[in-house]
Amino acid sequence: MNIIKVTDTKMGGKEAFNIVKNDLENGAKVLGLATGSSPITLYNEMTSSDIDFSNVTSVNLDEYVGLQPDNDQSYHYFMKEHLFNKKPFKNSYVPDGSNPDADAATSDYDKIVEDNPIDLQILGIGRNGHIGFNEPGSPLDGKTRKVGLTESTIEANTRFFADEKDVPRFAYSMGIGSIMKAKKIILLAYGENKADAIAATVDGPVTEDCPASALQNHPDVTLIIDEAAASKL
Numbered sequence: 001m002n003i004i005k006v007t008d009t010k011m012g013g014k015e016a017f018n019i020v021k022n023d024l025e026n027g028a029k030v031l032g033l034a035t036g037s038s039p040i041t042l043y044n045e046m047t048s049s050d051i052d053f054s055n056v057t058s059v060n061l062d063e064y065v066g067l068q069p070d071n072d073q074s075y076h077y078f079m080k081e082h083l084f085n086k087k088p089f090k091n092s093y094v095p096d097g098s099n100p101d102a103d104a105a106t107s108d109y110d111k112i113v114e115d116n117p118i119d120l121q122i123l124g125i126g127r128n129g130h131i132g133f134n135e136p137g138s139p140l141d142g143k144t145r146k147v148g149l150t151e152s153t154i155e156a157n158t159r160f161f162a163d164e165k166d167v168p169r170f171a172y173s174m175g176i177g178s179i180m181k182a183k184k185i186i187l188l189a190y191g192e193n194k195a196d197a198i199a200a201t202v203d204g205p206v207t208e209d210c211p212a213s214a215l216q217n218h219p220d221v222t223l224i225i226d227e228a229a230a231s232k233l
């Protein structure tokens with residue numbers, strides 16, 4: 001794994017943006033995108049750039065089950081707010097959390113993932129090492145699934161909701177197997193509360209206990225992390 005240490009999230013966004021820009025200039029056509037606070041500075045760099053994304057397709061990692069796309073807590077809404085409203089893509093895919101039929105929603109999304117092989121995947125990481133919403137215990141070769149969120153993830157995400165009971169308990173998430181098929185991966189992590197997860201990702205055994213540890217088996221992963229997230233390496 002390549003590790004780029006940055007002083008703050010703004011610098012992290014710039015470093016990630018340089019990789020995105022370079023890959024697009026070299027023919028990348030499909031970006032895998034993530035939600036959460038970590039990619040926001042990257043998206044800011046993208047929206048303030050002069051890059052035209054109208055020939056680029058995006059495929060997002062995950063969505064809460066039960067939220068309509070226009071719900072302001074949905075990941076559909078997040079992506080529009082932070083990126084797509086300012087920079088429209090050719091096609092932008094996010095799992096359909098409004099579809100209560102999990103088999104249909106996940107197999108539809110797998111078809112999208114298969115039809116749009118990801119050139120560059122952006123990832124954040126949960127405090128427990130989750131990527132997308134693949135919580136500890138998720139199969140390291142899995143496809144898109146309906147997943148139950150752990151208490152620690154629900155608690156971490158409560159800050160975005162009016163009340164803890166409003167946080168959805170389930171999500172549709174691209175699987176780790178699909179994430180691993182991306183040609184290149186950038187993982188962004190900032191802050192001390194990511195330090196254990198980053199240490200387990202880089203130095204720990206490859207295990208379902210830390211889903212991001214699977215990235216050790218990927219040939220082209222770059223971690224962009226601040227000193228606090230790197231403090232246990």
Ligand code: GLP
Nearest residue numbers: 035036037038124125126132133
């Ligand atoms: C959520 C998302 C993940 C994201 C994680 C960390 O669980 N499903 O994709 O990586 O939050 O978010 P943050 O970057 O806000 O710490």
